[in-house]
Amino acid sequence: MKIKMRDGVVLDCHRYGKGQPVVLVHGFGGIQEIWVGQVSWLVAHGYEAIVYDQRNHGASQPIAGPVQVMDLVQDLHDLILQLNLKKPFLIGHSMGAGVVYGFLGYYPSFQLSGAMGIDQPPKMLSNSEWPYGFLDATDDNYRINLLKKRKVHETLNGLDDRIWQRYHPAKKQKPFRLKENLGLLVNEARADWRSALEHTQVDTLLVSSVQSPFFDYRFAETMERLNPQHIHALAVEGAGHDVQAEIPDKFNQIMGAFLKNPATF
Template sequence: MKFITSDHVRLDYEDEGSGYPILLVSGLGMCKEIWRPTKAFLLQNGYRVITFDARNQGASEHTFKGARISRHAIDVYELLKSLSIEHCLAVGHSMGASTMFGYVSLFGRGQLDGLVDIDQSPKMINDETWHYGFKDLSWDEFPAALKMPLGRATAVEIDEATVAAVRQANAQHPYDESANLNFAIDHAFQDWRDIVALMPVPFLAVAGEKSPYFNPDFLQAIQILNEKAQTQVVANAGHAVMAEQPVEFNAVLGDFVKKIAP
């Protein structure tokens, strides 16, 4: 299905199932097909699931417009509004979590009843105040390091059906890293610690024990920022926690959803 944003960009989305709505927000360069195991679990448990490709990713329009987290956050707000969704749980992976932090910065709780962060530190750049950023990225390497290959994101193999779905989507709609570089820079520049500290809805942060991108100890820092935050390290998982260890992740997500959904 297609949705046109207020700045006239076409987004591709899927809206399946019924019941309480859950929005799944993909990471940088990823297509919505990566959520295959999560979506199947949620649909089997009677939830409504909305997935979409961010602008410049997957089957959505590839454009120079809106290469910033704030615009991506507005896209989420507008998509939910177009679907008449006033209450939902948002689950963001990597940059998708940053998009939702941006959403909260703009709209407060808005249409959200809760938020899940999958393997995304609230601050990407390491400095004297924060030691849990993206790999070893510091102000000395920023933004030049983002022009280099980011390296393997996973620690274990993802199931064949999900890999096949992602490969097919990528073949049909190739991702252009260079065209999205300005967005990657904007994403990495942000500091969401104030948003995490003052999160207006129930918040769960999940990290992969073997994530090549983030030290899972960032969860401890999140708990210092917000003592109400729930955190969970998923064993033997890399950055794509929900796809690498779907059974374990779905169990954690399922417990959290039960606390949120009416």
């Protein structure tokens, strides 16, 4: 289905199953098909899965103007309202997790059942007090180091074959408009959602990857110490950055346990 946002931009969205709604938010350069392993699990276990291509991504409307992370946060809010979702769970991967963190910060009183972020610290740039940023990008050098080409593999051993068979053809049909979105990447990197997580009253699970090629997994433990009542940290092994698509069975067990009882995870 197509959903029109507050400014007229149209996003491509799909709903699967019936039950408690779970909104899945992909990352920078991604598409909704990265969640196929979670969609099938959610439907089989009595949830409704909602996936969509973010603004200027995938099958959503291409736009010429600049996109910022706050546009994506507002899009998520618009989508929830238009679909009339009641107390949804929000699960985001990579930049999609940043969008979820932003939602927690800008809509603190919105009724959510829980939130999850996958391999994404709330601040992407390192400094003397925060050593968990993206590779060697810091507050001082990010304009150079963020965009330089690197020989880094996003995954540890590739995507799970079941996911790849669905994701790869869709990705070829919906190529990413990188040039048009470089400003979004810089804007995302400059965001700092630590305060949002520190003060949220929504039970939030931060899934970090011990073997992530991009981030130090200990960021999740640090955030848990700042808000131990509502932030839960879990470090997983056996995957790179795309945890949910590399080891979907293991991730789905984690996701299922959190959805069942987020407060006591």
